[in-house]
Amino acid sequence: MRIRVKICGITRLEDAMTAVHHGVDAIGFILWPQSERYISPEEAGQIVRYLPPFVQAVGVFVNPDKSWVEVASAAAGLDLLQFHGDESPDFCSQFHLPYIKAVRVRDGLDLLQYAQCYEGSKGLLLDAYAEGKPGGTGHIFDWKLIPSGLSLPWILSGGLHSDNVVDAIEQTRPLAIDVSSGVEIANGIKDADKISVFMQGVRSCENV
Numbered sequence: 001m002r003i004r005v006k007i008c009g010i011t012r013l014e015d016a017m018t019a020v021h022h023g024v025d026a027i028g029f030i031l032w033p034q035s036e037r038y039i040s041p042e043e044a045g046q047i048v049r050y051l052p053p054f055v056q057a058v059g060v061f062v063n064p065d066k067s068w069v070e071v072a073s074a075a076a077g078l079d080l081l082q083f084h085g086d087e088s089p090d091f092c093s094q095f096h097l098p099y100i101k102a103v104r105v106r107d108g109l110d111l112l113q114y115a116q117c118y119e120g121s122k123g124l125l126l127d128a129y130a131e132g133k134p135g136g137t138g139h140i141f142d143w144k145l146i147p148s149g150l151s152l153p154w155i156l157s158g159g160l161h162s163d164n165v166v167d168a169i170e171q172t173r174p175l176a177i178d179v180s181s182g183v184e185i186a187n188g189i190k191d192a193d194k195i196s197v198f199m200q201g202v203r204s205c206e207n208v
């Protein structure tokens with residue numbers, strides 16, 4: 001089966017075009033101003049206008065105000081919202097765009113129940129937990145904590161890079177994966193070779 005890929009934390013048009021060239025399905029923009037990968041909605045919009053059809057523009061938010069989501073998603077031309085904080089199901093579902101909910105996986109968290117709470121979500125993005133940082137940490141989590149029978153489609157994230165992506169896919173068999181720091185040379189600056197090798201790894205796992 002084809003594995004869908006999102007490359008997140010894009011700040012430059014050339015990186016978005018490299019990702020598109022390698023067949024990614026989604027480009028992510030960090031619209032949380034405290035991130036080193038923050039991009040303004042207007043700058044994101046300047047990249048989104050060059051995305052071809054069927055490549056989604058995803059906006060990443062962390063505990064935003066309602067008005068920030070509305071203003072930023074319109075200015076950037078987003079297709080999908082990614083809530084990466086403690087946003088409630090009601091908050092996430094009030095916008096006129098579909099959303100995915102990120103969850104930082106750790107021991108003791110009931111993912112089955114979590115998925116049921118966010119039944120309006122298009123999917124759950126499973127990320128690593130790291131104290132004091134909501135995302136983009138480059139850390140992996142214990143993939144054995146992913147239960148079978150999740151009621152939502154899920155996306156594997158957290159610390160993926162070219163040396164572990166094949167192992168990650170073989171162990172977890174995700175619908176989709178998400179990568180940010182693992183294809184970077186600096187915060188928000190992606191590397192064409194890293195993207196290429198990463199995508200080769202992903203494609204090598206398909207149809208096996």
Ligand SMILES: O=C(O)c1ccccc1N[C@@H]1O[C@H](COP(=O)(O)O)[C@@H](O)[C@H]1O
Nearest residue numbers: 008035135136137138158159179180181
């Ligand atoms: O990248 C960030 O700076 C960021 C900030 C706040 C929330 C999420 C963020 N990034 C997301 O984190 C995951 C995993 O990233 P990584 O591959 O471990 O670097 C990914 O979904 C990013 O979108």
